[in-house]
Amino acid sequence: MYLESLGKLALGSRLKALSDHFYGAVDEVYQARGARIESRWMPVLRYLSDIGPSSVTEVADAIGQTHSAVSQLTDKLVRAGMVRRRRDPADGRRTVLTLTEKANSALAELGPLWCAVRRGVSASLGENAMRLLDMLAACEGVLKERPMAAAILAEHDAIMSTPLEIVPYEPALREHFYRLNAQWLERYFRIEDIDRAVLTDPERYILQPGGAIFFAHLGEDVIGTCALLQESPGVYELTKMGVDETFRGMGAGKRLLDAAIAEFHRRKGKTLFLESSSRLKPALGMYEKAGFHLQPNIRPDSHYERADVYMIYQPA
Structure with a gap:
């Protein structure tokens, strides 16, 4: 595979290709079983379901995406009738996101599908599934301590x-x-x-x-x-x-x-x-x-x- 031949230079591209593959596989499953959500919606919807009303910043920090990406996704979820923006009752200057009844109803139907996703990932990837999760956790932890952009810029200065x-x-x-x-x-x-x-x-x-x-x-x-x-x-x-x-x-x-x-x-x-x-x-x-x-x-x-x-x- 060409990207593989580029080694570390194509790390982001390979991870994106892998991410797109996972998203595509789950969307195919959702469509086949009549689920009313898209795979890319899941982190935001699941977070709001588990934690409750939250700001865009809080959601972005929790799921590891940029404020801009979560804001754009929120726009889509609002148009789809899954999320509402409203003033925080405890602080009128603050806007929070909250799930609609439509979203709660759609999420309530997904228990068996999510169980199937977990089992299917294990069946497809075998022991590599846990290795991948462990490596992702390790990389996420290291990147918090040593941001990659700073490391790359330091190496470029040295070169x-x-x-x-x-x-x-x-x-x-x-x-x-x-x-x-x-x-x-x-x-x-x-x-x-x-x-x-x-x-x-x-x-x-x-x-x-x-x-x-x-x-x-x-x-x-x-x-x-x-x-x-x-x-x-x-x-x-x-x-x-x-x-x-x-x-x-x-x-x-x-x-x-x-x-x-x-x-x-x-x-x-x-x-x-x-x-x-x-x-x-x-x-x-x-x-x-x-x-x-x-x-x-x-x-x-x-x-x-x-x-x-x-x-x-x-x-x-």
């Missing part, structure tokens, strides 16, 4: 304040050379045989022929890489440029490109070229700004099936 460092190749970084390139290759294309050979043994295919490899470090994270491959004396290919999708937008790609170009100049290279794909428009824009010029035809004897772009570095 943005960490210096980005460009470092040369060392054997301990070999796995990152493969990982970072495999990430974009598998997303947009496929890993070709030549890719697999170079990524698996960069010392043999890049360093020994006189090339160089660079990595972008952000603290302890290795977030990007690129290589300068010497094809023949003075002729170099900029290749195997990859930045971890999680850290895009931090300038790692440009820093790596600048490092490779600087190394090309340090070696007094004559020609620097690259092959790419027209599908990678952001990358092509970055190459163009750095001084690479698009050639009218693809490179003769290109090694890559995916390559339909050929660019040569021509600094101003």
Whole structure:
């Protein structure tokens, strides 16, 4: 499932999808058995039934929803004839919500259905039902102590304040050379045989022929890489440029490109070229700004099936 592949980034989306599934299942049951309420009404109606007349704020705090969401739901319940707004007899400045006879009558019919819901959830989810409830309770408790938005903002501040460092190749970084390139290759294309050979043994295919490899470090994270491959004396290919999708937008790609170009100049290279794909428009824009010029035809004897772009570095 796509959302599952996104991990923690899609936590809210997956929980919403799961919530919609539960709501939909119960609504299907309610409709099949002629119940006169909707599943999304249940928290408010049940709270007012158990606790009695309450303000929107009190209901929202009790069921863990925003004041705005409960207010909008209340509007629907008023239109459906399930809830009334009235002045609190004890405080005329305060408005409270109270159930109508229609709501009390509808709720009185639901005992057997709610029993069936409890049993059906257990039958469908098995022991996972209790695990889910326990985990929800644990998450709710933790979030009260450590609000998520504050934690995320603190982490973002830490990331943005960490210096980005460009470092040369060392054997301990070999796995990152493969990982970072495999990430974009598998997303947009496929890993070709030549890719697999170079990524698996960069010392043999890049360093020994006189090339160089660079990595972008952000603290302890290795977030990007690129290589300068010497094809023949003075002729170099900029290749195997990859930045971890999680850290895009931090300038790692440009820093790596600048490092490779600087190394090309340090070696007094004559020609620097690259092959790419027209599908990678952001990358092509970055190459163009750095001084690479698009050639009218693809490179003769290109090694890559995916390559339909050929660019040569021509600094101003």
